[in-house]
Amino acid sequence: MASHLREQRSLFGEILDWMLAPLLLLWPMSVALTWLVAQDIAHHPYDRALGETARALAQQLQVLPGGRQGQPRLRFELPPAAVEILRSDAADELHFQVLGSHGELLGGVRDLHVPLEEEGRAPLGELRFRDDLLHGEPVRVAFLWVAPTEAGATTPALVQVAETLGKRSRLANEIIKGVILPQFVILPVAVLLVWFALARGIAPLNELQRRIRRREADDLSPIDERAAPEEVAPLVQAINDLLARLDRSLTTQKRFLADAAHQLKTPLAGLRTQAELVQRDIDRGETDPDMLKRSLQQIARSSQRAAHMVNQLLAMARAEQRQQLLPREAVDLVQLSTEVTRDFVPQALERRIDLGFEPPPVDRPARVLAHPLLLGELIRNLVDNALRYTPAGGTVTVRVVAEPDEVLLQVEDSGPGIAPAERELVFQPFYRSLGTEVDGSGLGLAIVAEIARQHEGHLSLDALHAEPLPEGLSPGLRVTLALPCLVPEAGPAEPPAIDPDDASEVHP
Template sequence: MSGKDGSAQQGSLFGEILDWMLAPLLLIWPISVALTWLVAQGIAGRPYDRELGEMARSLGQQVAAAEAPVKGRDRYALAPEAAALLRVDASDTVFYQVLGQRGELLSGDAGLPVPTEDAPVVPWELHFRDDEVGTDAVRVAYLWVAPEGQAPAGRTLLVQVAETLGKRTRLTNEIIKGVILPQFVILPLAVLLVWLALARGISPLNELQRRIRSRDSSDLSPIDEQRVPDEVAPLVQAINDLLARLDSSMSRQKHFLADAAHQLKTPLAGLRTQAELIQREIDAGRSNPDELKRSLAQIARASERAAHMVNQLLSMARAEDAEQGMRREPVNLAEIAIDTVRDFVPRALERRIDLGYDGVLPEDSRLRVQGQPVLIGELIRNLVDNALLYTPAGGLVTVRVVEDPFGQVVVLQVEDTGPGIAPGEREKVFQPFYRSLGSGVEGSGLGLAIVKEIAQQHDAELALDDTRVRRAAGGESPDGQGPGARFTIRFPAGPAETP
């Protein structure tokens, strides 16, 4: 069954199971009637075949014992009394026939057909067949008879006795009635019992449905698997797994929203404080242009921090949007990296940081990354922004794209000469709103969390290490600069671009 949109609609599970249980039953029932009819015919014909065979054998014995012709009839013709006794049957018509060795009629009914089998003639061996006399269907018993005083291989006579099928048909019908009529009572009863059994068997599902519907919308605790049938246990386990993932996701969202509100509260509070100070200064008539400029500059910095925080929150939302991550296309990673470096050059010059790109050029790069261009661009922007924040003046930030010679991955690296990240903190820095203590750098704490989320959506491997070797103590590199931080992301390579 399909809806207006052509999509298949799932019907009732109860009706589906009931259909599959009753359909074979209703299909087998007419087959059972046909088989019962065949068996009843065999059962009804067996006693009548024995009686018909005895009549044929008795007639054969009389024919074999005939010694001399009687006036007015052949030697092998039955006496009128015997013939009359043979035909006495209130239900069916009985025919008999005696044929000579050459097929001539010696006695009986000429219309009775002769057997057509080519089997060898064995005297006194009884045979049966179905045949017709005129328009009447008959059952025939026949045998070959050797007259007394002759060798078995000598002259043989064919003796046949046939009767119509009235008694057999009536007995067959009686048997059919005795077997089939009770089925008309048993079949509806069986359907009812199947329906009741199925309704009772499916009742645990109704109970499970009632338990789930009665839950509060905030109740994400697992469903008790001990109170469900074994067949439904895998479904309940899958639902519990979904509830656990949903609970974890909602907990992360609540934590994220709480942290975001806390982070936004600081710049907004600063904006409000500076605005109130300016208002009081103006009301008191003590407005100094230099002080007003300083307050306005602080307002500008606070608003910039708030705007940056909002942008990071939007970026985090885009990174967690699984549907957007599914819309993938071939991406030239080198091209996006170079464009991002160009965008950050003014900021790097302002901070006196040497920002550069080192790697394959877009026109030389044949490998492509299957991904979402906007998200990959956001990933590189956050890595470069993080490097510029933590690199002191006179430092160096390098963005690098390297292709695997085996064509398996495309490697993106962003490294700096800043203070680096201690090994114990390298897992924590990818958590939302986490910032290293003592760094003195203002930031939202979302940049690296966004990087990790985008990398996971693109099945990329993310690694963090030092740019230079640290000293045994002090955390600095041998040349006096900081050990720096190097972020390495290995993207699975897509198909190579054909020249």
């Protein structure tokens, strides 16, 4: 498993790689360019001398009259002293060649190649250079086409001077050494300077890390953005936003736990009091069955209240854990509401409450995109809350209304209702309306509000009857949840048949 995990990368190492890699890549390119430039520089002074030699040899050409068919002929003579001067170079060998107009050799060596045709015939007197081989050894050649200045001379001649590359190679090597050798010192120094600069640049991040590590576990105050580099400021801002959200979440959890502990004290204290009274009566020998029965009933009610409180707390916790929810799916709100309402039929019969269900028309499907478990929990809390606050003989109606763009879930009861000033407060955890004697945890509508928020739903509370009310008539309450409608891909589905005597509508 560990082999499939992505290896953690070092920011320092990655920046260093991206800086040194181009440097190490450019260094061989610099060496190659230096070598080419050194070769070109080394040619310049020696080419100049070689060209002067070629021009000097061209001046030794003479035109003699009385040649073939009366045409003038060329002659080349080089004094022995001049030949010795040409051969006096101890580093390189110098060779020359002088050809007449018919390609005849007038002086020098014959093995030197004539310029190729693709090089073209240069203008007379123009000096050119090329690289060639002589006796298997590379040479540098200076050549020019010349015509004698004597009268009647119209045929050009070719003068070439070739020199081996000993002096040139030594000069190029000296240039390369003078340029490359310092680079062997500069390159390691540059690497060290880059390393040092990166270490200095990363130092503020290390200091930020140390400041964060020195914090206490409960210190969620924002990090000072001014103490961080400008490039890291967005990251620090994101961390501060996360700390702020975490602080709000922890504050909410602490308040929730404190309220839950406070609310659980009442049923637990009742359980303990009743248990102590029963034990005291038994110790005194007072075992009146009626008193004992009343005490046990009170213990049962307190335990039931505590169990209901615990179940509500668990439902609230599940509703708030959005990250652990399964993906949403298409839910038939009519079917889900029918199943939940059916579960409350025994409770409604026991309390003598008329529990009814009203589905939408058959041709109006009511499908929503939701989490079935959470949406069922929402309906369950609405129905349970309505049954708790509706007096005996009252009515509770669960209704599904299919609108073109949304689906409405309505739960109506004939209870005392909620005052307009309290309709926003009842969605807060543990809040209970004043003046009611109904046992409750104050979490039902808070759970409903949380689940509705997660489903992008809208909750509203309305009184069934407008004030002033006739004597003996309660205002009642209608809770409406509006959810976005899921457009069906196929035709409308037939809603499930509802048996009035079994699930949807009960008339005790």
